[in-house]
Structure formats: structure tokens, C-alpha cells
Amino acid sequence: MPIRLPLLPADPEAPFPPAARAHPDPNGLLAMGGDLSPTRLLNAYRHGIFPWFSEGDPILWWCPDPRMVFDTAGFRLPSRFRRSLRGSGWQVRADTAFDRVVLACALQPRPGQDGTWITQDMMDAYGALHRLGHAHSVEVYDGRRLVGGIYGVGIGRMFFGESMFSGVSGGSKAALAGLCRILAGAGCPLLDAQVENAHLASLGGQRLPRPDFLAQVARLAAAPAPPGLWAPDRTDFQAARLAGPAGD
Incomplete structure (x- = not known):
């Protein structure tokens, strides 16, 4: 069954979904989209979230459990x-x-x-x-x-x-x-x-x-x-x- 992920809005200051909503498999997959601007990245890290994706894929955001x-x-x-x-x-x-x-x-x-x-x-x-x-x-x-x-x-x-x-x-x-x-x-x-x-x-x-x-x-x-x-x-x-x- 395909995973349905929240799509981040264009505003780099927009909040991320709560980490508790991250998927267990693959472990920690939380959201997609957005950008890699400094504002967005710093917002992500302050909430324990990081980007991880392959060339050609959309930006994927993660917060695995455990860490x-x-x-x-x-x-x-x-x-x-x-x-x-x-x-x-x-x-x-x-x-x-x-x-x-x-x-x-x-x-x-x-x-x-x-x-x-x-x-x-x-x-x-x-x-x-x-x-x-x-x-x-x-x-x-x-x-x-x-x-x-x-x-x-x-x-x-x-x-x-x-x-x-x-x-x-x-x-x-x-x-x-x-x-x-x-x-x-x-x-x-x-x-x-x-x-x-x-x-x-x-x-x-x-x-x-x-x-x-x-x-x-x-x-x-x-x-x-x-x-x-x-x-x-x-x-x-x-x-x-x-x-x-x-x-x-």
C-alpha cells in the first residue's frame, strides 16, 4: 500500500508535522517537499528532523525512532x-x-x-x-x-x-x-x-x-x-x- 505523506507548504517557516506521525516503515519517514533553504533546514534540525533522499526523488524528511x-x-x-x-x-x-x-x-x-x-x-x-x-x-x-x-x-x-x-x-x-x-x-x-x-x-x-x-x-x-x-x-x-x- 503506498505511503501517504504530508506535503510541506512553500513557506520555509511553516511547521513540520509532529514527529509522532512519522511512519514506522520506513522508520521515521515524516513528510515530503519543501526546499533546502537555510530557514527550512534550521527549522527541521531544531525539531530533530533531517532531509534524506536520492537524486531525482522529492525531498524527504525523517525523524527515526530510536535515534x-x-x-x-x-x-x-x-x-x-x-x-x-x-x-x-x-x-x-x-x-x-x-x-x-x-x-x-x-x-x-x-x-x-x-x-x-x-x-x-x-x-x-x-x-x-x-x-x-x-x-x-x-x-x-x-x-x-x-x-x-x-x-x-x-x-x-x-x-x-x-x-x-x-x-x-x-x-x-x-x-x-x-x-x-x-x-x-x-x-x-x-x-x-x-x-x-x-x-x-x-x-x-x-x-x-x-x-x-x-x-x-x-x-x-x-x-x-x-x-x-x-x-x-x-x-x-x-x-x-x-x-x-x-x-x-
Whole structure:
């Protein structure tokens, strides 16, 4: 039986349907249509909703239950990878190559996926959010080479992860760990990872029931953003620091 979805009105400030009306199968499908303007996107994220669709399809909006999240202060890399990081010369930075990170995420092969959901329209939309100061990236460099990255949307003390990539083995893990370190250090406790999968779960991602997630988003997104959250003195450091002390 075809799914009947609410069609969003043209006004980008129009409210989304209540998340409780999202379909259980596919999990979290809530509405369709609208646009990818900064106003619409920020309105969506403030309500725990995100766009996800393929090239040629209408814009689809999602709010799955449960939600995959990370406790930023409790994030911990696997012990073997931490040992390898201690000897690496990798460097973590933020907002130095946003467009390159998004493009690399779009080009990253994904098991079980044919193509990418990061269309040119999506790249343009998140690039606009970045220029307005709402979207951010964390990069991992080996010298001048970009070896990993992650990007997403920050509102108040809440961060919504969108996608990450590895140029070499472990690059995305280091980027995720770097993002969690930056957020935790500024008092941003929760990182949204959207849809549950085995890889995120293996890195410590937790399942949060949708009502609990939305309550957290309402509280954290309404809080003032920490001053200087994305300043270089907070976001430029050696990746070896993500490994913790030797013997840990």
C-alpha cells in the first residue's frame, strides 16, 4: 500500500508535522517537499528532523525512532586504533576544508548503497549553512593530505552529524573522535548520528528513544552556543591526543 505523506507548504517557516506521525516503515519517514533553504533546514534540525533522499526523488524528511547518538564526553576509540594514533603525525582541525569534506563524503563508497544521497543540491544547501556559521566540519590531516573528515549542523549546544569519510583507514574514526572532543570540551553533550547502523554501534553509538531525543534537542538547541566553540585554539590539535595516556 503506498505511503501517504504530508506535503510541506512553500513557506520555509511553516511547521513540520509532529514527529509522532512519522511512519514506522520506513522508520521515521515524516513528510515530503519543501526546499533546502537555510530557514527550512534550521527549522527541521531544531525539531530533530533531517532531509534524506536520492537524486531525482522529492525531498524527504525523517525523524527515526530510536535515534543513534553519541555521548560526546564518553566517546572512546577502540584500543588498537588508539595505539596506532599515538605514533601518527595526524592533525585535527575544524572548518578548514568544509566543501572538500562534503564532497569526499559524497564520493565515499558505502556498502549496500548504489550512489549517494549527498546530491549537488544537498552540497549547495549545507555549503550555504556553513557560510552562515551553522554547519561545520572536522578534518584530519596527514601533513597536507586530508585523510578523514565529518560534517554536520550545530545549533546552540546540540550538534547533528551528517556524514563522514575516510581517505585512509581510520580517518573517519579520528574525525568523529575529534568532533566529540571539541564538543565535550565546550559543554555540548550530545552528537546526533541519525540512523542506527552496526559501524556506529561498534564505536559506542547509543539508541535513544525518539521522545527522549526530541526532549534533549529542545533543551540543547535552545541553549546559547558556547563562545569560541570553533576557534582554532579549541579545534587544532594533534590526533595523538585522542588516544589518551600510554597504557590506557
